[in-house]
Amino acid sequence: MTITIALPSKGRMKDDASAIFERAGIRITAVGNDRSYRGRVEGWDDVEVAFLSASEISRELGNGTVDFGVTGEDLVREGLADADKRVEFCARLGFGHANVVVAVPEIWLDVDTMADLGDVASDFRARHGRRLAIATKYWRLTQQFFSSQHGIQLYRIVESLGATEGAPASGSADIIVDITSTGSTLRANNLKILSDGVILRSEACFVRARKESHVNDPTVQRLVDAVRSAL
Numbered sequence: 001m002t003i004t005i006a007l008p009s010k011g012r013m014k015d016d017a018s019a020i021f022e023r024a025g026i027r028i029t030a031v032g033n034d035r036s037y038r039g040r041v042e043g044w045d046d047v048e049v050a051f052l053s054a055s056e057i058s059r060e061l062g063n064g065t066v067d068f069g070v071t072g073e074d075l076v077r078e079g080l081a082d083a084d085k086r087v088e089f090c091a092r093l094g095f096g097h098a099n100v101v102v103a104v105p106e107i108w109l110d111v112d113t114m115a116d117l118g119d120v121a122s123d124f125r126a127r128h129g130r131r132l133a134i135a136t137k138y139w140r141l142t143q144q145f146f147s148s149q150h151g152i153q154l155y156r157i158v159e160s161l162g163a164t165e166g167a168p169a170s171g172s173a174d175i176i177v178d179i180t181s182t183g184s185t186l187r188a189n190n191l192k193i194l195s196d197g198v199i200l201r202s203e204a205c206f207v208r209a210r211k212e213s214h215v216n217d218p219t220v221q222r223l224v225d226a227v228r229s230a231l
Ligand SMILES: Nc1ncnc2c1ncn2[C@@H]1O[C@H](COP(=O)(O)OP(=O)(O)OP(=O)(O)O)[C@@H](O)[C@H]1O
Pocket: 010, 011, 012, 013, 053, 054, 055, 056, 071, 072, 073, 074, 075, 096, 097, 098, 179, 180, 181, 182, 202, 203
């Protein structure tokens, strides 16, 4: 059976992902020309490579059209309900670190924790005539964290497709849930992370789609061992 590995074709994870495979002794060559979106692995005739964006990789892992992928844990957990049932995080790769966080305006001096935010959310309608609005592109992670983990039900998600950190200043939302690495974008927008507001510490992972056909497939185990040996 042919095993397909999906690797980032562009973006911030591309070069580090290639480097891991080099170190693992897995040499990838493009099929066709340099801009081709398919590749092969030297010496592994039953393996092929698909070059996709990091977000496409999490989707393809979810629907099982690829066997393995390198992508961010945040994209997998946001993209797939019941992620741990559908995929296995085989290795954490040590790059692409970023935290998904809850951030509120710095001037909310009395709000430092999720419990404080829960109080704000309860009072919000009485004070402002509407629910607390959260700007995010991570709606699944936000709902899990607010509703299931913290019992906060009174809020509204405003889907953000970019420049999420600008939403409180522009008035399109009150607070945000977004990714941060250095924290400089949050600071530039006068936002602060709640002390218990880290939803997920994400990094690039080597992820396997859980499939019946992988059981006892020696290539599957060899690939996992090779990638782990490069860390
Ligand atoms: N500063 C950062 N900002 C955004 N994402 C980051 C940052 N640092 C690491 N990452 C991680 O990088 C991954 C996203 O990478 P990238 O933006 O290249 O992919 P993509 O979403 O597929 O790209 P595109 O939006 O162009 O399709 C996520 O897993 C994210 O956690």
